[in-house]
Amino acid sequence: MEQNPLTLEEAAQTFFNTTTYPFNANATRIVHFKSQLMWKNTTDTDGGYSNPIVPSDSGMTYEYVLEICGDGxxxxxxxxxxxxxxxxxxxxxxxxxxxxxLVTSIGLSYADVTMLLEKSAACSDLKKSSNN
Incomplete structure (x- = not known):
């Protein structure tokens, strides 16, 4: 995800080809976001994938601006x-x-995934403490 703060004037010129911001009159600043969303469509009732390789067309990049008022x-x-x-x-x-x-039809175990997540977080904590 990328985010860039903009003035109202910068947002107006960049995205709407005008000199004044054309929408929310209460906005005092703008933040532009660029996000990539990826997904996998499944039809299995237990969430198992028939093909574990995510197709290249299973995601999109979205861009939007958030309007922020004076109090943040x-x-x-x-x-x-x-x-x-x-x-x-x-x-x-x-x-x-x-x-x-839970174990999916392809053998993916929720307990195993949870265990790997916990061990990964523990390794991260160890690395942080050894750098101090």
Whole structure:
């Protein structure tokens, strides 16, 4: 993800070809974001992939600006560049973790993934403490 702070005038000129920012009158500054979102569509009920290689067309780069008011809160935003025409309407996320004993049809174990994550975090903590 990239982010760049802009003045209202810079955002107006860069993204909307005008001298004054055309949207949120309460905005005092703008932050431009460029994000890459990747996904994998599955049809298996347990989330297993029939092909573990993610196709090259399974992601998009999105650009948007967040409008920030004087007290630092985000008060709005706009899709910019190509993202004006192609952007997600919503994003679906799971609300809970799978059961601890979940194993997918391809043999991926949630317990194994959790264990690897915990060991990886422990190694990171060790590296930080050894640098002090």
């Amino acid at each position: 809160y985000v008060t709005g935003g706009e899709w910019v560049k190509d993202s004006i025409f192609v952007h997600p309407d919503f994003c679906w996320l799971t609300k809970s973790r799978p059961s601890a004993d």
